[in-house]
Amino acid sequence: MSTAGKVIKCKAAVAWEPMKPLSIVEIEVAPPKAHEVRIKMSASGICRSDDHVLTGDLKVNFPIIIGHEGAGIVESSNFPLSILSITAPVGLMYDGTSRFTCEGKPLHNFAGTSTFSEYTVVHEDSVAKVDPSAPLERVCLFGCSFSTGYGAAINTAKVRPGSTCAVFGLGGVGLSAIMGCKAAGASRIIAVDINKEKFPKAKELGATECVDPLDYKKPINEVLFDMTDGEGVEYSFEVVGTPETLAAALASCHLNYGKCIAVGVPPSASEMTFSPALVFIGRSLKGSLFGGWKGKEPVPKLVSDFMEKKFVLDPLVSHTLPFEKINEGFELLRAGKSIRTVLKFQSP
Template structure:
């Protein structure tokens, strides 16, 4: 029996209050309006950015359905949708690609002006919500809201992918893998034979290492205070691992010493202001490039000496690895299908969707890299 055009009742994880567990609720998901797509979720990853909302680091409106790293199957489409149709395998895009704004038209930029990142409204593009629970509207997160059995997204926020792709793996291309891998190959443009330092060995940090390796870096130094993550870092391409707690001097001094004056490329994949400075300072002062990948706490600023840049360092950041989402995600999935990079090494746990709070506990305790929730 077709559900197209009808309200769907399903389960979703609703965040009603900050710093509280998710509540599994029955929600009503409205049918898609014009230029919108309703998706049946198959798998979604738990990303640190979701936890940043729970603990108040990232501000968004409540109550909300979080989740932004996922894959599913199109259930129905609204009027005027041309790029996907019911039955297609898709990945929702937390960075949309409208194709019309100045940023979408710029060859090197990807943060479409239609995004909901800086000042989140918690709605779709028309300013309204598609979720209802207990008679109240529930906000969207980054236009995706994948912690729900069904979600509605704008057409510019969904990419059709290879029909044979394993959704429980390629869901990572919706955020973690692409963010890390692209930061190395597209944003930093890591060079053959270079030395790189990667701060933070979660799913995104490991993906940065994979990108550095793919680009031909000769040395990839992994930095983390959790030694349990070192073996996996080496599996994906790190040549050496350093725990800052093993040294009495600042980690940037250690890295400058072991690299003979500073690394060529560094990546901060934690979201802490102190490690952002350490990553910048460990770079070679005349030509080093440092990339901010981790999401910083809300409303915090760095005070720094401009001389650190005047000598020649480059300091930059990017969202989603600099990839234009709608056009790049299908290509990345095809590359995965062609075995150009692995994703299995990033997945440490697979849980049923209803165990979402257990998955977040694993993240916070440092016991998981990526937990995949299956529906």
């Protein structure tokens, strides 16, 4: 029986308020309006940005269905999609209304996507049609982590062959940035993290050296200057999302032409203060949203490159869990035991 034009009841993970576990409850998903599509989710990654919502670091309107890194099948057309969007944190569709309700009460969406639901409704701007033979449990990574990190190196920084790079933060996005630096031909890629358990994976994906700031009494930027004979790195990537790490990444760059790329999502209330001398003689600081890809058009090409084995994604997925174990996935993230946890939804 066709569900087109009808309200669908399904399960979703709802965040009712900050600092509380997600609740899997039955919700109602309204039919899509003009220029929208309703999607049956197949897989979704758990991103640190999602956790920022749950901790209260990222200000949103509650109650909310989070999740923004997903892949699924359009309910009426049956073709795979990568779901991606960055919007204002209002949590509503373009017309100012919601497509989600629970017991008659509206629920907010997140980044225009809300992939932690068995069904979601998104605007056409937030979907990209991709190769139907691509595995959706890997395609979901193109909605955020891989595209964001890899693109930060390839597009935003435009890493040059033979250069030296430093990547601060070795989660899924940071490791993808390492992959981008390697693909661009960097000769040295220094991975920086306080969790040494991530070092083997970083080296597997292209890091030439790994550094734990806690092993040193001096600031990490001074350590990196020592490692580069007093020059600093040509490119640094901050993929943690804290002002302190961003300041350290900027200070690690070459004085005259170093480029620091801000990739990590900072808490809403955070501020950064640094001396103008850090940039006065040539350093630059640039933000990178979704890896610098312009719109959704590059996503199908990235998926095609993956299918042609131009890069691998399996090393980025440390855990695969059923959707019902979503809170376990967040526990793995907070404990530093996961790179990317992918949630799989039950097949129809």
